[in-house]
Each structure stands twice: as C-alpha cells, then as structure tokens.
Amino acid sequence: GAVVSQHPSRVICKSGTSVKIECRSLDFQATTMFWYRQFPKKSLMLMATSNEGSKATYEQGVEKDKFLINHASLTLSTLTVTSAHPEDSSFYICSVGGASGKTYNEQFFGPGTRLTVL
C-alpha cells in the first residue's frame, strides 16, 4: 500500500497568520488527494478534493479563498490556511487516492496535522 506523510505534525500559530500543511505520497503517484478536517470528538469531514494539474473542488461551506489547495505534483499536495483564526483549530488529515496505472481498493491516509490557532 501507499505511504502518506504530512508535515508538520503539529503547529501552533497566532491568529491572522497563514499556515501551510504538506501532504506527500511517498511511494506512488497520486492523481487525486483529499483533505479532511476533524474537530474534537467529531468525525472526519471532507473539505476538498484535489486533482493533480487542476483546481481543487471544495465541499459546500468550505471557503476556497481561505483554504488554498495546491496539487503541484503527483506526490505533493499542500493546504494553506490563510488568516487563521481560533475556530480553524482542528486536526487536518489528507488521503491519497487515484494512482496512475494502479488500482487500489482502499484509501491511504496521512497521520494528520494538529493546528492550534491562538
């Protein structure tokens, strides 16, 4: 299966700053990556779907200008939380799906990034 990493694993920032989270597929080329968000004691909620080389598709209620997604290569997608506020504090998880030339029956998730906005 695929190995997915995220960086950083944990970040604390001041309100109003921007934070970039990286999601890397280490051992296969991912044409599709997903970004989820999880608030404390809640389930994962899909934020957006990113396809390599095209614009991300955002779920209803997710501001595309606030959560910038860049899927620049088949192994890297980034999520930038712009002008972060305390209500953006959450656990952000990426998953990798869609491999060129391969068929998988499961999705592969990163370890998550804990964002705390003060």
Place this chain on the structure above:
Amino acid sequence: DAKTTQPTSMDCAEGRAANLPCNHSTISGNEYVYWYRQIHSQGPQYIIHGLKNNETNEMASLIITEDRKSSTLILPHATLRDTAVYYCIVRVAIVNSGYALNFGKGTSLLVTP
C-alpha cells in the same frame, strides 16, 4: 452512498473477540462495505472490505448477512492497541481510490485489561 448505523460505543475485554455491528439496510447491489478505524490523534487506517461474501485478513473478519443489510466486523483477539473509533462505510467500489469517504460517527471501541 447508503447510510450506516453503528452503536456509539462498545467495550471488550483484552484477548476476547470484539464484534462490531453495522446496519446498512439501504445498501444497493454495487455498494461495498468498508471498515476503517482511527486510533486517537492518528489518521484512519483501512481494515477490510467486502461485497457479499465473508472476508478475512490478518487484521479482522467481515461477516455480511445474506440480504446484505447488515454486517459485523470481528477482531478475533482484541488487544489494548485495538482501542479506536471504528467506521463502517458503504459505497461503490473505490476503484483507483478516486473517491472520498463519507465517515459517519463510528463506534468507539474500548479494550480493557
């Protein structure tokens, strides 16, 4: 995707089998049953999936009723490390994994010494 219903929480003694039920009465013919789990503060982990036949792998067994309206995930010998939230997800086959997953509330399994 078909809706699933799972108990909110369950307890299991270490070393015993953990049987986690899932109801999916509106499942359609081309939808699979997937199980993932999430250990606290980690990303979800794939466990197993099936269409209509029972399935077994190194982690667990999946028993699907003949009418496919419910299923049970079995962890044969639960350990403390199996304490996690278990999600039952029903959807069409994740060919090329190009589809997002709709996580419900899941079942919080606590394995006790």
